Amino acid sequence: MADTLLKVDGLQAWYGESHILHGIGFEIARGELVTLLGRNGAGKTTTLKSVMGIVEKRTGSVTFDGRETVGLPSDQIARLGLAYCPEERGIFSSLNVEENLLLPPVVRPGGMSLAEIYQLFPNLMERRRSQGTKLSGGEQQMLAIGRILRTGASLLLLDEPTEGLAPVIVQRIGDIIHQLKGRGFTILLVEQNFHFAATVADRHYVMEDGRVVDMIASADVQQNIGKLQAYLGV
Amino acid sequence: MAQVALGLVNGAFYAMLSLGLAVIFGMLNVINFTHGAQFMMGAFAAWLMLGILGVPFWASLVLAPIIVGLIGVVLEKLLLKRIYHLDHLYGFLLTFGMALIIEGMFQWKWGSSGAPYPAPITGGTDLGFMIMPSYRLFVVVAALAICLATWYGIERTKLGAYLRAATENPTLVRAFGINVPRLITLTYGLGVGLAALAGVLAAPIMQVSPLMGTNLVLVVFAVVVIGGMGSIMGSIVTGFGLGLVEGLTKVYYPPAANTVIFVVMAIVLLVKPAGLFGQAK
Amino acid sequence: MSGQRIVVALVLAAAALAAPWFAYPVFLMTALCFALFACAFNLLLGYAGLMSFGHAMFFGTAGYFYGHVVKEWAMPPELGLLAGVGGAAALGVVTGALAIRRQGIYFAMITLAFAQMIFFLCVQAPFTHGEDGLQGIPRRALLGGLIPTKDDRVLYYVVLAIFLFGYFAIYRFIHSPFGQILKAIRDNEQRAVSLGYEADRYKLLAFVLSAALAGLAGSTKAMVLQFATLTDVSAAMSGEVVLMALVGGLGTIVGPVVGAFVIITMQNYLASAGEFVLVIQGAIFVVIVIAFRKGLVGELTEWWRRRSAPRPAAGDD
Ligand SMILES: Nc1ncnc2c1ncn2[C@@H]1O[C@H](COP(=O)(O)OP(=O)(O)OP(=O)(O)O)[C@@H](O)[C@H]1O
Numbered sequence: 009m010a011d012t013l014l015k016v017d018g019l020q021a022w023y024g025e026s027h028i029l030h031g032i033g034f035e036i037a038r039g040e041l042v043t044l045l046g047r048n049g050a051g052k053t054t055t056l057k058s059v060m061g062i063v064e065k066r067t068g069s070v071t072f073d074g075r076e077t078v079g080l081p082s083d084q085i086a087r088l089g090l091a092y093c094p095e096e097r098g099i100f101s102s103l104n105v106e107e108n109l110l111l112p113p114v115v116r117p118g119g120m121s122l123a124e125i126y127q128l129f130p131n132l133m134e135r136r137r138s139q140g141t142k143l144s145g146g147e148q149q150m151l152a153i154g155r156i157l158r159t160g161a162s163l164l165l166l167d168e169p170t171e172g173l174a175p176v177i178v179q180r181i182g183d184i185i186h187q188l189k190g191r192g193f194t195i196l197l198v199e200q201n202f203h204f205a206a207t208v209a210d211r212h213y214v215m216e217d218g219r220v221v222d223m224i225a226s227a228d229v230q231q232n233i234g235k236l237q238a239y240l241g242v
Numbered sequence: 243m244a245q246v247a248l249g250l251v252n253g254a255f256y257a258m259l260s261l262g263l264a265v266i267f268g269m270l271n272v273i274n275f276t277h278g279a280q281f282m283m284g285a286f287a288a289w290l291m292l293g294i295l296g297v298p299f300w301a302s303l304v305l306a307p308i309i310v311g312l313i314g315v316v317l318e319k320l321l322l323k324r325i326y327h328l329d330h331l332y333g334f335l336l337t338f339g340m341a342l343i344i345e346g347m348f349q350w351k352w353g354s355s356g357a358p359y360p361a362p363i364t365g366g367t368d369l370g371f372m373i374m375p376s377y378r379l380f381v382v383v384a385a386l387a388i389c390l391a392t393w394y395g396i397e398r399t400k401l402g403a404y405l406r407a408a409t410e411n412p413t414l415v416r417a418f419g420i421n422v423p424r425l426i427t428l429t430y431g432l433g434v435g436l437a438a439l440a441g442v443l444a445a446p447i448m449q450v451s452p453l454m455g456t457n458l459v460l461v462v463f464a465v466v467v468i469g470g471m472g473s474i475m476g477s478i479v480t481g482f483g484l485g486l487v488e489g490l491t492k493v494y495y496p497p498a499a500n501t502v503i504f505v506v507m508a509i510v511l512l513v514k515p516a517g518l519f520g521q522a523k
Numbered sequence: 524m525s526g527q528r529i530v531v532a533l534v535l536a537a538a539a540l541a542a543p544w545f546a547y548p549v550f551l552m553t554a555l556c557f558a559l560f561a562c563a564f565n566l567l568l569g570y571a572g573l574m575s576f577g578h579a580m581f582f583g584t585a586g587y588f589y590g591h592v593v594k595e596w597a598m599p600p601e602l603g604l605l606a607g608v609g610g611a612a613a614l615g616v617v618t619g620a621l622a623i624r625r626q627g628i629y630f631a632m633i634t635l636a637f638a639q640m641i642f643f644l645c646v647q648a649p650f651t652h653g654e655d656g657l658q659g660i661p662r663r664a665l666l667g668g669l670i671p672t673k674d675d676r677v678l679y680y681v682v683l684a685i686f687l688f689g690y691f692a693i694y695r696f697i698h699s700p701f702g703q704i705l706k707a708i709r710d711n712e713q714r715a716v717s718l719g720y721e722a723d724r725y726k727l728l729a730f731v732l733s734a735a736l737a738g739l740a741g742s743t744k745a746m747v748l749q750f751a752t753l754t755d756v757s758a759a760m761s762g763e764v765v766l767m768a769l770v771g772g773l774g775t776i777v778g779p780v781v782g783a784f785v786i787i788t789m790q791n792y793l794a795s796a797g798e799f800v801l802v803i804q805g806a807i808f809v810v811i812v813i814a815f816r817k818g819l820v821g822e823l824t825e826w827w828r829r830r831s832a833p834r835p836a837a838g839d840d
């Protein structure tokens with residue numbers, strides 16, 4: 009690919025003794041929005057965590073902007089310009105909304121300002137003095153996304169941002185992800201909801217049992233709908 | 243009434259020490275048994291600096307915590323960081339061993355009997371209902387200020403936000419680009435520095451001796467059990483409160499003065515096992 | 524295999540019987556008392572998962588009980604031992620019922636705090652004679668005069684019998700259904716509770732048994748050395764028993780015995796080193812926690828197993 013931002017090759021990962029990823033490979037170009045699809049337990053979250061260095065026991069190669077990151081601790085990986093929004097959202101209960109937003113340090117120039125983030129998420133502005141975990145599920149998700157926009161990271165790893173949310177909120181989050189792509193963020197999105205994924209993404213990688221088994225461009229989703237449904241068991 | 247006010251002096255030490263223990267426990271998951279030894283090192287540092295170099299009390303108040311805090315940083319990097327993945331009990335045993343080493347070396351070098359440290363402020367202050375020795379009044383005020391400053395630092399500053407967040411979820415904080423291991427080292431250094439600061443304040447009141455901290459820290463463990471370690475303000479309030487209780491006991495039933503805190507602990511365990519400010523177990 | 528075991532047992536028995544002719548009997552008796560004390564501590568930690576950092580309160584007060592009964596009340600030593608065990612058990616009921624309301628590290632702090640309270644009480648109470656301690660407890664004959672105890676070698680066999688009694692009591696306890704349930708609670712309390720076991724009752728019983736045996740060790744020590752002092756109720760003593768169990772190997776049944784002998788021997792040799800003993804003990808704590816968490820017995824069995832394990836997979840070496 010012309011301008012590859014993230015390239016994963018032969019990535020294996022373990023939780024203690026259990027071998028979870030068996031040689032994952034995929035790439036993402038700068039400015040692209042790519043999803044990882046797959047059933048429960050396929051290893052999507054583990055993939056994000058391994059890219060981020062949160063899962064430490066890993067081998068293979070993950071290059072970001074040409075730099076090898078396997079072997080680096082997660083704080084150094086983050087400082088290269090990757091930002092992670094976890095599946096469980098990870099809102100800190102001992103911090104209020106604004107403290108949560110301001111927590112991740114700015115790692116590079118060019119991130120969004122607090123004012124811009126509040127513009128994107130007006131609810132957060134209203135509730136900026138509330139305890140982070142007192143927000144509704146949708147608001148917490150917005151906080152978890154908003155939090156990583158300030159840091160200047162160019163690649164966002166979003167793990168199932170629509171999980172467990174009402175359809176209106178899902179739509180809202182779809183809009184936001186669209187806007188973020190428009191601003192030039194590169195996004196790796198984990199999704200189970202592929203109808204949602206299809207509306208926002210450029211390409212889809214499909215995972216099964218710790219392997220990438222297929223890649224489908226958004227334009228080809230309609231032709232491959234039967235195959236996709238089989239992969240995802242829907 | 244006078245005894246009650248003096249109880250606040252003990253309360254000041256309980257509050258400062260239990261605060262440090264709580265901060266360290268939050269970040270490191272270790273009950274720092276070395277806390278008493280580090281309190282003693284603070285007092286000794288002040289005493290030695292005065293005796294050898296003529297460093298005045300006020301300078302020691304700043305220098306001693308820095309020196310002892312740095313020693314704490316070395317201990318963390320050398321030893322403590324190796325046991326974070328283990329059961330809490332190992333941290334307790336390790337820091338107990340560290341305390342034995344430190345106290346043993348001080349006893350070996352300077353013997354067990356203490357040496358006095360001259361009070362930097364003399365005279366008394368008329369509080370209306372009693373004349374309180376001015377230095378003791380200073381200790382209470384200073385300890386209160388230090389505790390509140392610590393509270394402010396943790397609850398209202400950026401560094402404090404890192405600490406609180408890393409106490410909750412260190413992995414995620416690290417994945418945001420914060421060097422959590424360094425934050426842990428720093429926390430230990432600060433907690434230890436706080437203990438040493440309490441030690442400097444205590445030097446003119448207690449005899450400066452190798453075991454001055456051990457006896458205190460055993461009482462502080464009871465204070466920590468009573469208050470629970472979940473809340474910073476809780477530690478402060480519990481510490482001063484128990485000092486007052488002790489002072490009152492001295493007035494009404496002196497023989498029980500040094501056991502009353504343990505009795506309170508027993509009652510709290512009966513009534514509210516998680517501690518006054520603790521979350522459920 | 525079992526033949527090998529019988530040989531080991533016979534050698535050990537012979538060594539135990541012959542020991543007072545080769546080593547100083549008072550040293551052996553002291554070591555046996557500490558070995559029993561360490562086994563009692565280890566029963567609670569190894570099999571109930573509860574680390575008490577205040578076991579000196581049982582050990583030390585039992586010594587005072589023994590001394591008071593035998594010296595001040597001029598009663599036979601059997602009653603002294605009984606008083607020591609009973610007193611320690613009673614104290615165990617009260618402190619244990621409170622301490623088991625918290626777990627893990629809090630449990631250790633609570634027991635430590637209670638022990639400190641008992642220490643302060645002992646400093647103040649008249650019958651302990653404060654700093655001087657209870658000195659010159661007479662050694663009276665046992666069993667109504669049948670067994671004279673003035674001779675150290677004779678007394679040694681009495682102490683050996685007491686130790687073996689305590690040791691096998693622990694052994695039986697661990698291997699009883701009760702001990703099995705206790706282990707289940709240690710490994711997964713919620714599951715045991717959901718199976719209908721009242722976890723707290725089992726923990727308390729283990730605590731009281733451990734306290735009573737620590738009391739037996741403490742009063743036996745008072746019988747041997749003829750004094751009871753504040754040292755035996757101090758926090759340092761609580762730490763020492765933890766060290767013994769740790770050196771030998773937590774959770775192994777022989778570990779604490781080995782640990783007690785190692786530490787007592789070391790203290791004997793280093794008696795002249797004064798405060799430096801503390802430094803060495805602290806260093807042992809640090810080294811073991813960092814590098815040899817299984818203790819002597821644990822590491823040795825591990826080493827033995829590793830050495831003999833590859834053999835079935837022939838040709839691997
Ligand atoms: N902390 C862990 N320890 C051990 N195994 C784990 C751990 N976390 C996940 N696993 C296992 O790893 C495998 C992959 O899990 P992962 O969370 O990556 O799946 P996923 O694709 O994100 O699933 P989901 O859609 O449910 O989020 C699963 O089999 C899971 O059981």
Ligand SMILES: [Mg+2]
Nearest residue numbers: 052053054095
């Ligand atoms: Mg997942």
